[in-house]
Amino acid sequence: MLSSSQIKLKAQELLKPLAEAVSSTGISPNAVTVAGFFFSLISGFSIATGNLNLGTAFFILSGICDMMDGIIARVTGKTSPFGAFLDSFLDRYSDFFPLSGLVVFGFEEDNLPIVLLSLFSMVGAFATSYARARAESLGADCKSGLVERPERFFILLFALISGLFVEVLSVLAVLSNLTAFQRLLCAAEKLRK
Template identity: 35%
Template structure:
């Protein structure tokens, strides 16, 4: 196995282990929600609502509060999947809604940051924010397009979870520009990784 393949495998194993741990932590709350007949789609919509609140807080000049609310929204995004699997409520409609609203949730927070930079006459930072958003969306689009063609494509350095953590850390520490630059770079690398992975997988079938 090449060094690159070994590193990629380590990243995927670490991510899978972290996700498994978080899902285990979310199960008690998921069981409570199941008893209350709360559907995964309701949790998905609540995550979107919290992201909108986070965006409003950022625009209102409260980045730390916005970061904490956005982190809560990210936690709910994990919870809806755990709830669906635990209650055997998985559905294509739910998966589509979850994926689509995830993009909206990220988009409103990035847009709020861009609005703050633009209002402070910071064109470079505004452009950086929009480029980070574009790269983030392309990460998700690359996977969706690959899977539509029948190729598994969950590889790459920066998935949504990593982006949320980086953005939250940036907002809390005041290093927002640095966090956005890192999100842009890691997302761009991830897009390239997914393009190469999908191209190899599809070519192997032809």
């Protein structure tokens, strides 16, 4: 099974030529980050209104931007603390928009399991991210866990493509929250020393 870092490396390898082409136009890494945010917003709105094909297309575009901004920053030598902060900050919105779109979609379809599983997936994603950031602020490194952002992206993408929302969101909800609690245990172990 591929780890999150292996998935990220493979994706970066595939996207490097595209990132180099984009960077040659003068587009900054932060602009790509912001574009990914807007693509995710459009994705969530499209999903909420039942336009799943458009929502999926914009979800894919947002994921590509999320992977490319870091590559462009490294290729152009424009890495910065603010760029890293902006990326992490807008990632939380990019986690929120598609899942909130599914909450509305589930509500409109009168499908309570989709609503609840999307909400549990959302809180799992946020708790996973928060656990890492809070642990790091206290001096503990807790990056471990079953599913990080790349895995969550591909699991949600599979839900959107397959239409197996309840089944796939069940997996996402369970694994996201298990990951958050794995980080809780990691923090408890490291911060009690």
